[in-house]
Structures are given as structure tokens and as C-alpha cells.
Amino acid sequence: MRMSIIGSGYVGTTIAACFADLGHEVVNVDIDEAVVAAINDADAPIHEDGLSDLIEAHAGPAGTGRLRATTDYDAVRDTEVTFLCLPTPQNDDGSIDRSIMEAGAERLGATLAQKTDWHSVVVKSTVVPGTTEDLLTPRLESESGKTAGEDFGVGMNPEFLREGTAVRDFLDPDKIVLGADDDRAHADMREVFQPLIDRSDTPVVETDTRTAEMIKYANNGFLAAKISLINDIGNICKEFDIDAYEVADAIALDDRIGEQFLRSGLGWGGSCFPKDTNAIVAAARDAGYEPEMLASAIRTNDRQPERLLSLLDAHLDVDGARVAVLGLAFKPGTDDVRNSRAIEVIRGLRERGATVAAYDPVATENMREYFPDLDYAESAQAALSDAHAAVVATDWDEFAALDGEFDAMASPIVVDGRRVIERRDGITYEGLTW
């Protein structure tokens, strides 16, 4: 199919390259000229495993020609289906800011006004239940002068990919959820995903747009709460001098619990769990329901960085000390630092008067936007050198291999928020929940 993808960030770029790989003809539309230029030069604008290869295969002069990018919304006119992958950031009260989606729908609607044939619009962004039906469809209708369900279709297809494994997750998903309020939009979405469905036997859930929107929040809320629950259990374990990882391994043997998302520690960050849990809590409250469990999951998550710092306080007067922070990305495999727990750790260290030496294999440039004046090190070894303590905020594999590097510390105190360093002779080691 001929597809346009509006918004070329972590989701839009990944799915555009993957859809091109599945045989579709894809154009990415983004307002950021640097992103557009990168894709047209066959470069990945973000760090994501496997993405460069796909972009190189399909974009640029040497590619198949199935992937290109532009800043011009008119490109939509030559396509049959458009995916909206625009950001839905968090407002101060936790609710989502729908203004970017609204503006995108308006521009898309104005473009559709000039189209004579059927077109389907698919909302890929995470939006609270009712957003597609009550806000985006009316904007598309008013700007295009057309009627949804008659002249164009509207669907909602939540995305479940994880950063760091985005390409793999998209091409081998656990499920595909197709929400639409009319049959033709459902059929168009199915056609787009058919090559994927055929090759991977993926279960497809067909539903209406509101339910599809809610499935996304339920999925993320459940997973975020699962981590908060294991963190709560982990904090209890720490008080009783029990290893929470041994406990987690045992409960994971119960099929009803399962082994995934039981890694306790510094908690969940990223562009999704914090924003999405807050958004669904705000939406529930707005509707008159107090969601105690989800609100509590957020509170548990919020206090983990301070728990880590208080473990450090027990070993060192941080005021005036040099503290190495190992890991800045919100998880390994990505350069994304949005809502990274490292941000809270660094804030807490600076409030205590520490000098922070920070290191991450790929996320340093992005962290500079939050903290321009940290001492950013070129390697873990350089960050550890002369440090009075180190805290581990991201579970990058390379940190597990650190050994003699600890010898260069002024005092070898390691507080591990991600269980990545082995306890060893010669360092004072403190795990957050073990």
C-alpha cells in the first residue's frame, strides 16, 4: 500500500522503516528538517537496534526507494492510508496535551480536502479513550469538509514496541490491535498489517476506537504496576536483608506471574510509562473514579531514586564529593533520556552538593539538554576515576564487565540501582533491593 506516516520520532521512524521492509511504499512527514534530511540520506535519526540497516535498505539513492521523508503534508495526497505518530506529552496535571494531535489532524484534514478517493487515517499515538472519536475525527471532518465513514475512514492502532528493541518488537509483535468504527477502515488497517500477520501468525484484536485506546493504557498501566509491585516487595526485602531477585526468580515460576518485568530497582522511566499512567489516572479522576492502584504504582515509582540516594548517604557525606553516575538512558539500548530515573538521581546528588561525573554509551548528548554543565565522561573508567562513589542508573551490559576500573576510585562505594554490578572484594557494594 502507499502509506504516509506523520511524525517521525521513535515510533514514526521505526514503523515507517518496518512497513517499507514489509513491501509498502512509505513517506514520513515531519516538521523537523534535520530528521527528514537524515532519513533521505539513509541515516537513522535515532539510536535503535536494526533501524539503520532498514533505513539504509529502503531510503536514499541506494535504497529500494520504498522509504522517503518530507516536511510537506501534501505528500499525503499520493497515499492511501496515513498513520498519525505525533507526540502526546503530559500536562502539569498529568493529563495528555492533545494540541499537537489536534493540529496534526487539522493539517491532515486540509490535505484530505483535496483528495477525491477514499483514505484511511490511523491514530498510532497513545491517546486517552474518546480522543479519536470526540476530537480527531471531528477535526478531520471540519477541515476536509468530508464525512468519516463515508468519504474517509478513521482507525486507532495502539503501538506496543519498546525502545531498544523497537524493530524486533514491531516485526514480531505479541498482538495487533485494530480499532475502528467502520468496516473499510478496519479493512485498510488489516491490509497494511497483512504481510506481518501472514508471516508471524500474530493474534489480531479487532475492536472499536475507544476500546483500542483503552487497551494501550491497560497494557502500560499493568506493566508499570507490575514493576512497582516488585519494587515494593524489593524494598521490603531490603529491610529484611533478603535478596529480592532470588524471591522474584521463585515467584516467576508461577505461570500466573511470569518472569518478565520483575527486575526491581530504580523504577520505570521513559517516554511512556510515566506519561501514560499519569494520563489514565487523570482521565479516570476526570470521569469521577479514583484509581487507587495506579496512583499508588506511580507513588512507589517516584520514591525509588530517593531510596537509592539514602543508601548512598549511609556510606558517604555526599556534599563536596565526586559521584559517578553510570547510565543516563531510561533503559539500555536507547539514547532516550525522557523521564530517565537518572535525572532524579542527578538532581538529588546536586541538591546534596555533589559533583556529578556522568557516563552513558549513547545518551550523553540528550542528557546535556537537561544538565548542560555536568562533567560528562568519555568512558565508565573516566567517570569512576577519583570518584568517591558510583551509582548505577541504567543496566547497560558494559557495566557488568567493570572490574579493575573501581580501583581508580577515591573510595570504592557502589550503589547499584539496576543489579548490574557483581558484589566483589575491594568495593563497598549496596544493591537497591538486594
Ligand SMILES: NC(=O)c1ccc[n+]([C@@H]2O[C@H](COP(=O)([O-])OP(=O)(O)OC[C@H]3O[C@@H](n4cnc5c(N)ncnc54)[C@H](O)[C@@H]3O)[C@@H](O)[C@H]2O)c1
Ligand atoms: N516511544 C515509544 O516507545 C512509544 C511506544 C508506543 C507508543 N508511543 C506513543 O507514540 C506517540 C509518539 O511517540 P514518539 O516517542 O515517537 O514521539 P517523538 O517525540 O519521538 O516523535 C514525534 C515526532 O513528531 C514530530 N512532530 C511534532 N509536531 C509535528 C507536526 N505538527 N507535524 C509533523 N510532525 C510533527 C516531531 O518533530 C518528532 O519527530 C506518543 O503518543 C507516544 O506515547 C511511543
Ligand SMILES: O=c1ccn([C@@H]2O[C@H](COP(=O)(O)OP(=O)(O)O[C@H]3O[C@H](CO)[C@@H](O)[C@H](O)[C@H]3O)[C@@H](O)[C@H]2O)c(=O)[nH]1
Ligand atoms: O523488570 C523491569 C522492566 C522494566 N523496567 C523499567 O521500566 C521502564 C520501561 O521499560 P520498557 O517497558 O522495557 O521500555 P519502553 O520502551 O518504555 O516500553 C514501554 O512503553 C512503550 C510505550 O508505550 C510500550 O509500547 C511498551 O510496550 C512498554 O513496555 C525502564 O525504565 C526500565 O528500566 C524495570 O525497572 N524493571
